[in-house]
Structure formats: C-alpha cells, structure tokens
Amino acid sequence: MQQSCSCVGISRAAFYRVPKPATERDGHVIEALNKLMERHPRWGFWKSFKALRRTGHIWNHKRVYRVYCDLRLNLKRRAKKRLPKRIKRPLWVPQQPNQVWSADFMSDTLYCGKTFRTFNVIDDFNRECLAIEIDTSITGRRLIRVFERLRQERGLPHVLRTDNGPEFLSGDFVAWAEAAGMMIHYIQPGEPNQNAYIERFNRTYREEILSLYVFQSLxxxxxxxxxxxNDYNELRPHDALGDLTPADYMTRYTRNSTYEMST
Structure with missing residues (x-):
C-alpha cells in the first residue's frame, strides 16, 4: 500500500481518509457566496472574490471559483440587446393612400394553452386593415410573403412604420424592403405612441376579437x-375619419381626387 501511494503521489493518510461531501467540505464558501450574491446578484466572479477577501476570507481563488461554478453562478446572464438611437419625430399623418403603413405583432393563446401570434398591417391614411397574418411563429421571411401578396393587391407604401422587433430587423426583410423601395421607419425603443395608429388598432382587435372569444384552433x-x-373596413365608423368607415373614406378621397383632376 505504501508503494502504491508513493507511485500515485499521495500519503497513506489521504488514502484512508473518507472524502467529505462538497456541501460539508465547502459549506463556509457556499454560505459566503450565497449571502454575497443575494445582495449583489449582478457581480461577477472576480468582484465577488475581492469582496470576500475584503471581509477577511482567505480562501484560494481556485477553490472559490470551483464552488462558484458548482453553484452555476458562472452562467452567462442574458443582456438586453442594444438598439441604435432613433431620432424622435412627431407622428406623421399621411395625406394619401400607401404613403405610410404601420405594422405590429400581437400574442394570444388557444384554449389548450398554445400561444399564437398575429401580424397586423394597416394603412395610416384611412385606418384600413390590410392584413392580419396568424400563426404560431412568424419570421422575417414570412413577412416578405405577406408584403409580396399586398404588393400584388394594391402596391407597397413609401414608408413602413414599425417598432424594433427582431423580425423587422432581420437581414432578409431589410434587404427585401430596400430592393422593393419601401423605407422602414423604426420608432424609438419604449415609445409606442410613435406608432399610435397600429397601437390603437391593436387595442380594438384585442377588445373585439382576442379577448372576446375562446379559440379552439388557429x-x-x-x-x-x-x-x-371585413366589418372593420366596411361597416365600423371611425371618429378620426368623421364617422366614416375606411372604405367610405377611401371612396370619398378617390372621388375628390378625380374631380380635382377633371377641373
């Protein structure tokens, strides 16, 4: 036994000693780290280690780091994505159709608990609802298909007003919008009032549909x-449109434009 221990490089006393469980062997380190992280949960290892040294603990940094990892305190914390600063502009009120469209996402759940999303697009000129895409997942490429369909039906806007969602920032969608000649106007983060038209539409859609029904399927x-x-665009009057529906407001605009051109 003595020869075996010398070959391995340990003493006979260490061989016969029963190893202690980690909670007992490093109990004091665990307790000190837990107390420190309760007060300062955003501190990293070295800041925590230096704080322990300042309080009189003389544990080796390798031992403290081993316990730190065992407690899974070394996992990378999810940080908020930094967005570029947006220029604050007043709400642009379009004077013609297809000048400015607004788009946004909403979420809800089916009766079984499965979450689904809706992608809403409106024309800010007459508040007409152009599309509501519904599915469990809607990616940037899916947005391209929606706008390609709208381009065939009525063309594309000069400006699309959106928030800073990842779908609107995806490389595929941004490249497609640039090639199609559609400028994307991103609102400032945390300023939903800069996209007031679609926010007001989302409220109506939630009150009259999403919060009113219990859905069994997509x-x-x-x-x-x-x-x-159909009812929203053709039957529902809007205060901002002089109690006209989006369809009636568009008809009146077309009639006035035709009359001005003829005169």
Missing part, C-alpha cells in the same frame, strides 16, 4: 378574424 382564429376585418 383555423377558428383565422375565420373569425377574416369576417371581422
């Missing part, structure tokens, strides 16, 4: 939303 959400969109 097909049910799509069907109810489809008929509601």
């Amino acid at each position: 097909s049910e959400v799509r069907e109810i939303t489809y008929w509601w969109m």
